[in-house]
Amino acid sequence: MIFGYVRPLYNDETCEKQLKAISEKCQTIYREPHASPKKRHQLEEMLMAIQQGDTIIVERMVALADTTRQLQDILNICEKDSVSIQFCNEAISNNQPLTCTLQQMMKHYIQFQTDVAKQSALIGIANAREHGKTIGRPRKPDVNIQKAISMYHSGNFTLHDIKNETGISKSTLYRSLENSDENR
Template sequence: MIYGYKRPLYNDEDCIEQTKKLNDFQVSYVLKEKHGSPKKREALEELLMTMQKGDVIVVEKFIVLADTLHHLMDLLKIVKKDGVSIRFIDEELSSDRVLEESLSTILSHFIRFHSDIIKQSTKLGLETAKSQGKSLGRPKKSDENIKKAIEMYHSNHYTLLDIKNETGISKSTLYRYLENTEV
């Protein structure tokens, strides 16, 4: 049997791209996670419990299936032991063909996978922070300090270092505000 597997990702929250790519294969059954988090991946667990010798799992790319290199290696060991293969569409790899690939090809896939891991965990972290009401990004400088820094700059009596020490406004921030006020 050929199984498809998909889950929400940083660049495909509704699994639209994954669905398109899975439709190009003769997938018998598709399992979809309800979330993109690495925890409680119930559809993946169901898939691992359901598969039998000779089955094939089709996924768009490494990050769909695994959250870390260690997790990917564990899954590859499990499917090998069970006589199942995994087809990675974007990487154009199959778990039973990995040894036929060159080291540079495999490493380029792993580099992209690592980048995807970072993007996915960053997206999940930002969503968690937002849901907890945390403000994102660098804190804004107070208007009082900005006004004082601009006044000090225009007085021509202070160096940029004096302005920074007095107000906490860096040279680049000061220049950015000066550009916005000089219209």
């Protein structure tokens, strides 16, 4: 059997890219309904279904694993069960000798780590938003901005003085000045 595995990723939330890359090659595709690294029931189900000689196809490494440890564990399971894994994007398989340079292999590894970090960050941001937390740098109070604008227009203060007094940076002050000019 040839199995495929997809799950929502930071740049493919609907799995369209992944499905396009693997659907014609697979007999059965396991599709995770969420991006979370926890409770990946479809992955577990697929790993329970594989038998000797089967093949797993994924679009890229990050679709299959969330950490290098998890990737290694899955590779070990597949090696023990004589199952091959093909990573389409990286053009590598666990049952064929690597025909790439160390530089190319490091590029694949770094891309995997980058994808894992992006995936993790976006999941964290989504969870924070679900719990009502605001994302990003907190806004400066309008009182401080108004005071900084007044100090600037008075001509008696340097930008350094304004920053020390109000906590407003030069870029924030200039952006606020532009906005106040547009509103006039």
